[in-house]
Amino acid sequence: MVKNFLNLTQEECQREYDKLIFDYENFKSKNLKLDMSRGKPETRQLDLSLKMLDEVNSRSDFKTLGGIDLRNYGICDGLPEMKKFISSVTGVDEKYFIVGGNSSLSMMFDAISFFMIHGSREQKPWCKQEKIKFLCPAPGYDRHFSICEYFGIEMITVKMNKDGPDMDFVEDITKNDSSVKGIWCVPKYSNPQGIVYSDEVVKRFANLKPKAKDFKIFWDNAYFMHDLSSETETLTDILEECKKNRNEEMPIVFYSTSKITFPGAGVAFLACRGENLENLRKMYSIKTVGFDKINQIRHLKFLKNKSNLYNHMQKHREILKPKFELVLKLLESEFKDNPILKWNSPKGGYFISVDTCSGCAKETVRLCSEAGVILTKAGSTFPYGKDPYDTNIRLAPTYPNIKDLGLAVKLFCLCTKLAFLKKKLGLCN
Amino acid sequence: MVKNFLNLTQEECQREYDKLIFDYENFKSKNLKLDMSRGKPETRQLDLSLKMLDEVNSRSDFKTLGGIDLRNYGICDGLPEMKKFISSVTGVDEKYFIVGGNSSLSMMFDAISFFMIHGSREQKPWCKQEKIKFLCPAPGYDRHFSICEYFGIEMITVKMNKDGPDMDFVEDITKNDSSVKGIWCVPKYSNPQGIVYSDEVVKRFANLKPKAKDFKIFWDNAYFMHDLSSETETLTDILEECKKNRNEEMPIVFYSTSKITFPGAGVAFLACRGENLENLRKMYSIKTVGFDKINQIRHLKFLKNKSNLYNHMQKHREILKPKFELVLKLLESEFKDNPILKWNSPKGGYFISVDTCSGCAKETVRLCSEAGVILTKAGSTFPYGKDPYDTNIRLAPTYPNIKDLGLAVKLFCLCTKLAFLKKKLGLCN
Numbered sequence: 001m002v003k004n005f006l007n008l009t010q011e012e013c014q015r016e017y018d019k020l021i022f023d024y025e026n027f028k029s030k031n032l033k034l035d036m037s038r039g040k041p042e043t044r045q046l047d048l049s050l051k052m053l054d055e056v057n058s059r060s061d062f063k064t065l066g067g068i069d070l071r072n073y074g075i076c077d078g079l080p081e082m083k084k085f086i087s088s089v090t091g092v093d094e095k096y097f098i099v100g101g102n103s104s105l106s107m108m109f110d111a112i113s114f115f116m117i118h119g120s121r122e123q124k125p126w127c128k129q130e131k132i133k134f135l136c137p138a139p140g141y142d143r144h145f146s147i148c149e150y151f152g153i154e155m156i157t158v159k160m161n162k163d164g165p166d167m168d169f170v171e172d173i174t175k176n177d178s179s180v181k182g183i184w185c186v187p188k189y190s191n192p193q194g195i196v197y198s199d200e201v202v203k204r205f206a207n208l209k210p211k212a213k214d215f216k217i218f219w220d221n222a223y224f225m226h227d228l229s230s231e232t233e234t235l236t237d238i239l240e241e242c243k244k245n246r247n248e249e250m251p252i253v254f255y256s257t258s259k260i261t262f263p264g265a266g267v268a269f270l271a272c273r274g275e276n277l278e279n280l281r282k283m284y285s286i287k288t289v290g291f292d293k294i295n296q297i298r299h300l301k302f303l304k305n306k307s308n309l310y311n312h313m314q315k316h317r318e319i320l321k322p323k324f325e326l327v328l329k330l331l332e333s334e335f336k337d338n339p340i341l342k343w344n345s346p347k348g349g350y351f352i353s354v355d356t357c358s359g360c361a362k363e364t365v366r367l368c369s370e371a372g373v374i375l376t377k378a379g380s381t382f383p384y385g386k387d388p389y390d391t392n393i394r395l396a397p398t399y400p401n402i403k404d405l406g407l408a409v410k411l412f413c414l415c416t417k418l419a420f421l422k423k424k425l426g427l428c429n
Numbered sequence: 430m431v432k433n434f435l436n437l438t439q440e441e442c443q444r445e446y447d448k449l450i451f452d453y454e455n456f457k458s459k460n461l462k463l464d465m466s467r468g469k470p471e472t473r474q475l476d477l478s479l480k481m482l483d484e485v486n487s488r489s490d491f492k493t494l495g496g497i498d499l500r501n502y503g504i505c506d507g508l509p510e511m512k513k514f515i516s517s518v519t520g521v522d523e524k525y526f527i528v529g530g531n532s533s534l535s536m537m538f539d540a541i542s543f544f545m546i547h548g549s550r551e552q553k554p555w556c557k558q559e560k561i562k563f564l565c566p567a568p569g570y571d572r573h574f575s576i577c578e579y580f581g582i583e584m585i586t587v588k589m590n591k592d593g594p595d596m597d598f599v600e601d602i603t604k605n606d607s608s609v610k611g612i613w614c615v616p617k618y619s620n621p622q623g624i625v626y627s628d629e630v631v632k633r634f635a636n637l638k639p640k641a642k643d644f645k646i647f648w649d650n651a652y653f654m655h656d657l658s659s660e661t662e663t664l665t666d667i668l669e670e671c672k673k674n675r676n677e678e679m680p681i682v683f684y685s686t687s688k689i690t691f692p693g694a695g696v697a698f699l700a701c702r703g704e705n706l707e708n709l710r711k712m713y714s715i716k717t718v719g720f721d722k723i724n725q726i727r728h729l730k731f732l733k734n735k736s737n738l739y740n741h742m743q744k745h746r747e748i749l750k751p752k753f754e755l756v757l758k759l760l761e762s763e764f765k766d767n768p769i770l771k772w773n774s775p776k777g778g779y780f781i782s783v784d785t786c787s788g789c790a791k792e793t794v795r796l797c798s799e800a801g802v803i804l805t806k807a808g809s810t811f812p813y814g815k816d817p818y819d820t821n822i823r824l825a826p827t828y829p830n831i832k833d834l835g836l837a838v839k840l841f842c843l844c845t846k847l848a849f850l851k852k853k854l855g856l857c858n
Contacts, residue, residue, distance in 0.1 A: 038502065046500040050487040053723075057486070058479040071475040073467065073692040101530050103717040113542055117556065117580060127546065127556040143718070150715045151546060258718075263502040265723040286572070286579045288532040289687075292721065294482075294694040 002337040005420055017421040020414060024371065027411050032372030034408045039191070039350035040399040041259055041316075048315050049261040052302035056294055070293045076285045078269075082296045086269050088306050090224065090255065092239060096271045098281060101291045104256035104268035108218055109147055111252055111270070114283050115181070115216065116151055120275060121249055123214040126151075126181060135173065135183035137165040139353055139381035139392045141191040144184040144220070148383070155383035156180070160193060164201035174210040182216040188235045189223035192353040192381055192394035194346020196233040206241030208250070216276075217242075217251040223349040224255055225313050228321055233347055239273060248273045252280075257299060259350065260312065267299050323397045327352055327409050334413040340420045341413075352395040353381070360419040361390045363428060367415035373408045431766040434849055446850040449843060453800065456840050461801030463837045468620070468779035469828040470688055470745075477744050478690040481731035485723055499722045505714045507698075511725045515698050517735050519653065519684065521668060525700045527710060530720045533685035533697035537647055538576055540681055540699070543712050544610070544645065545580055549704060550678055552643040555580075555610060564602065564612035566594035568782055568810035568821045570620040573613040573649070577812070584812035585609070589622060593630035603639040611645040617664045618652035621782040621810055621823035623775020625662040635670030637679070645705075646671075646680040652778040653684055654742050657750055662776055668702060677702045681709075686728060688779065689741065696728050752826045756781055756838050763842040769849045770842075779827055782810070784820040789848040791819055792857055796844035802837045 008016065062070040064079060078099020087094035100107050119125040126132045133154040136145060140160075148155050156173065159166040165185070174180050185205075187197040197205075205217060219238050227233070238251045257266035270280065303309050328345055331354070335341040343354040356364055361378040368375050376394040379385040395412070397405055422428050437445065491499045493508060507528020516523035529536050548554040555561045563577050566587040577584050585602065588595040594614070603609050614634075616626040626634075634646060648667050656662070667680045686695035699709065732738050757774055760783070764770040772783040785793055790807040797804050805823040808814040824841070826834055851857050 040502055043498065046491075046498060049500075053486050053489070057482045060482070062475075069472065069475060071478075071691040071693060073469055073687075102721045103719075106717045109716040113546070116546060117542075125556070127554070143715070146715045150712070258502075262500040262723060264500055264719050265721045283579070286575045287538040288535045289572070290532075290693050292531045292694045292724070294691060295721070295724070 002334065004338050005340050005417065008424075010425070013421050013424050017418065017425060020418050020421070023414055024367070024418060027414065028371045030372070030407075032407065032411070034372060034400050034404050035374045036396050036400060036405075036408050037374045037376045038399070039259075039396045041263060042319065042399050042401065044319050045316055045398075046262060048312065049302065052261055052298055055301035056298045070297055073289045075293060076288065076290045077281050078291065079293055079296045079300070082267070082300055085300055085303065085305070086255065089309060090271070091237060092253070092271050096239065096273055096277060098270045098277075098284060099291065099296060100268040100270060100284075102258070102264065102266055102268065102295070104220070104222065104254040104258070104270070105143055105147075107254055107268050107270045108144070108220065110283065110287070111216075111218070111280060112147060112151055112153075112182075114279060115214065118279065120214045120216075120279065123212070126214075129179070131179045133177065133180045135165070135170060135180060136383045137183070137185065137190075138383060139192050139394065140184060141186055141220070142376075142380040142385070144218070145383050145385075153181075157383050157388075158183070160190070160195060162195065163198035164195060167201055167204040171204065171208060174208050174212070174215060176211060178211040180210065181212050181214060182218055184218050184220065186220050186222055187238070188221055188233065189226055189346060189349030191222065191349065192351035193344050194349045194351065194353070195344075196235060196347070199236045202236035202238055203241055206238060206245045206247055208247065210250075215250060219251050219253040221253055221255050222259070225260060225309065226316070226350065227313070227348045228317060228324055229347055230314070230317075239271060243273065249275055252276055257303070260309070260316075261299060261302070265295065267296055320398060323402055323405055324352065326402060326406055327395060327397045330406070330409045330413060335416075341416050350396060350398055352397060354393050354395060355391040356393065356416055357420055357423070358389045358391055360416070360423055361387060361393050363419035363422060364412070364415045365393060367418055368412055371411055371415070373411050375412070431763065433767050434769050434846065437853075439854065442850050442853050446847065446854060449847050449850065452843055453796070453847060456843065457800045459801070459836075461836065461840070463801060463829050463833050464803045465825050465829060465834075465837050466803045466805045467828070468688075468825045470692060471748065471828050471830065473748050474745055474827075475691060477741065478731065481690055481727055484730035485727045499726055502718045504722060505717065505719045506710050507720065508722055508725045508729070511696070511729055514729055514732065514734070515684065518738060519700070520666060521682070521700045525668065525702055525706060527699045527706075527713060528720065528725060529697040529699060529713075531687070531693065531695050531697065531724070533649070533651065533683040533687070533699070534572055536697050536699045537573070537649065537683055539712065539716070540645075540647070540709060541576060541580055541582075541611075543708060544643065547708065549643045549645075549708065552641070555643075558608070560608045562606065562609045564594070564599060564609060565812045566612070566614065566619075567812060568621050568823065569613060570615060570649070571805075571809040571814070573647070574812050574814075582610075586812055586817075587612070589619070589624060591624065592627035593624060596630055596633040600633065600637060603637050603641070603644060605640060607640040609639065610641050610643060611647055613647050613649065615649050615651055616667070617650055617662065618655055618775060618778030620651065620778065621780035622773050623778045623780065623782070624773075625664060625776070628665045631665035631667055632670055635667060635674045635676055635679075637676065644679060648680050648682040650682055650684050651688070654689060654738065655745070655779065656742065656777045657746060657753055658776055659743070659746075668700060672702065678704055681705055686732070689738070689745075690728060690731070694724065696725055749827055752831055752834055753781065755831060755835055756824060756826045759835070759838045759842060764845075770845050779825060781824040781826060783822050783824060785822065785845055786849055786852070787818045787820055789819065789845070789852055790816060790822050792848035792851060793841070793844045794822060796847055797841055800840055800844070802840050804841070
């Protein structure tokens with residue numbers, strides 16, 4: 001029978017602790033070595049795209065529709081065929097795309113770098129302005145925050161609601177503070193909470209009236225194809241909505257096949273309109289003589305078309321779904337009647353976000369690590385790595401096999417309880 | 430019999446012109462459509478690396494020596510095996526390398542971008558300093574100059590001597606002007622002149638005493654393997670020499686396989702030491718979760734080792750050498766006794782650099798273009814696209830087949846003469 005730890009006396013806490021610490025030592029003796037820290041696909045998922053490597057070989061035809069040899073320099077902003085493909089999948093007109101290299105993160109970095117050096121909409125370059133601030137819905141993606149830190153951009157945490165960032169706050173601060181130049185969004189199956197921005201939230205984004213003329217929305221649609229059920233959640237088209245509201249210079253949208261084919265060798269995409277598109281296209285024409293077009297055609301031949309891509313994602317889902325179900329089942333059985341942990345049940349994406357009681361996340365992660373299970377560093381889902389209440393932990397269930405995952409999550413549940421009890425007993429440093 | 434145009438009377442000029450313009454119209458009627466503008470490998474060269482595409486396929490082993498799956502995220506600064514390979518070829522210790530994506534130009538851009546945002550050696554970021562200047566040995570590579578223009582870096586032209594840039598000038602200006610922060614070098618088979626920097630020049634570089642503590646040498650060793658004869662020219666190791674002179678923070682060296690395997694799908698490398706290495710490695714760990722390791726291993730399996738790489742380059746040479754010989758033979762036969770054109774005879778690289786008489790380069794290129802042969806834009810070998818005497822033209826003989834090349838060069842010779850005569854006759858606009 002599950003006890004509700006919130007109701008325990010100090011004495012009961014001690015008794016519970018003594019019992020659990022015994023289980024914990026037991027775990028330690030297993031010498032586990034598991035990594036649940038990053039949103040990495042597992043081997044069977046990588047195997048799903050193996051055949052892609054055979055699509056281009058020494059007997060392939062390397063002429064594009066335009067008669068250009070794919071193996072040579074040129075076509076800096078991507079193969080037209082690849083733009084057609086991503087357009088058919090995303091619904092965004094092909095003319096707004098730049099097809100990049102293997103990393104959408106790099107394209108985000110490049111875009112910010114552009115604004116640092118050149119600015120936009122006749123405003124001073126960001127590096128020449130006194131202070132640049134970005135809004136960071138949190139919990140969020142640590143690599144977005146690292147890019148801000150790199151560029152010396154001050155981060156302001158924005159609360160996440162069930163349907164997206166707290167738009168009252170976003171509207172208010174962008175309207176009043178001209179140093180707020182951007183916001184990071186993972187609008188579909190957000191990292192780590194799996195939240196899908198509602199139609200209303202997207203429309204409020206598109207309708208922002210920022211004081212900064214050069215305000216940008218970084219719309220990292222990393223999980224646009226990563227449903228965990230057979231029904232996809234719909235996400236309103238930010239580019240289209242912004243255009244309607246004469247805000248076409250705000251959004252820059254990013255996609256990637258990293259978690260569709262190979263994380264190290266996928267293809268990244270960027271879509272935007274107007275001046276942004278012109279500027280970023282020009283920037284890439286200076287920065288490179290072209291991205292890897294052979295890898296683009298390899299992807300195109302393998303992924304083929306929208307319906308084939310959906311079939312491919314279904315295979316990913318078949319591998320991932322049981323893992324998410326297992327984690328949720330274990331959390332449910334351990335914490336349903338012991339509300340010292342809260343969690344979300346995502347319909348897509350790569351993570352399960354959990355919240356411990358205040359001040360328990362770091363210790364939970366530490367205890368797990370000491371017993372051989374690496375979790376994402378506590379705090380890393382917040383700007384500067386500082387979770388104000390030390391509660392959020394990002395669980396990444398995709399990489400370990402299901403047996404290891406079960407063990408790891410059992411250990412995690414145990415450590416969550418231990419951390420809570422230690423805090424209550426005053427045993428923490 | 431070849432006439433020396435320098436000795437012609439006005440009347441003789443007119444007669445010569447009337448004769449040549451007839452030949453020119455004849456050329457025009459051929460409706461040529463040839464491109465000699467960029468240093469692109471031709472199809473047979475691309476075919477040399479076709480087998481590389483078979484090296485990695487669905488039956489490959491994707492574990493690295495370290496047990497990591499190449500298809501997944503990680504190993505941000507490149508496969509250790511790839512570092513070993515490039516080290517064995519270049520003689521630079523593997524520990525100084527970052528293995529990148531498909532574009533060394535991007536890595537140069539990224540490095541400058543880093544110094545713009547962060548600076549180095551405790552100096553202010555370049556974007557916060559009043560003015561940044563770069564030395565640009567010219568004729569040089571237009572894409573280097575474009576990067577400077579992009580970042581708002583003022584360019585100062587440096588004369589090229591037979592053994593490298595004019596080091597008296599370089600020493601003098603770097604010693605006295607603290608806003609001079611960098612220099613672009615293509616030290617082996619320079620673009621476009623094919624000059625190899627002498628040991629003395631490299632040592633003088635290494636021994637610079639720049640007033641700017643944050644002075645950097647961008648050492649773009651693009652043609653390190655691109656000999657046109659079976660004997661390679663030796664180039665002194667700039668990293669080693671700089672280290673000896675306590676200048677290890679100056680040089681950043683770039684290599685690429687773009688013209689070894691595929692221009693669009695090669696592998697780029699960067700080598701540097703000390704703070705530079707630490708900073709750029711950190712920058713990439715923020716900018717990307719890793720470059721394309723599958724393409725790295727594809728290269729490694731195909732290029733194998735130093736001696737195999739030499740064999741491979743020999744095959745390139747067999748295709749390229751006759752083209753260079755043809756161009757040189759035609760230039761020789763047309764201008765040996767008519768010194769209105771001067772040219773170099775490179776021992777490697779991708780170009781033949783020619784100098785027309787003062788004020789004739791643009792018109793020569795224009796005339797060629799009107800008759801269907803595209804040359805590199807006149808002026809583009811100089812900063813801001815401005816050749817002070819309008820003399821230099823970069824011929825890129827690699828891309829056309831040998832028959833087309835012969836035609837194109839004959840037209841070029843004709844246009845050179847026409848442009849000279851037009852100028853002498855006052856027929857230019």
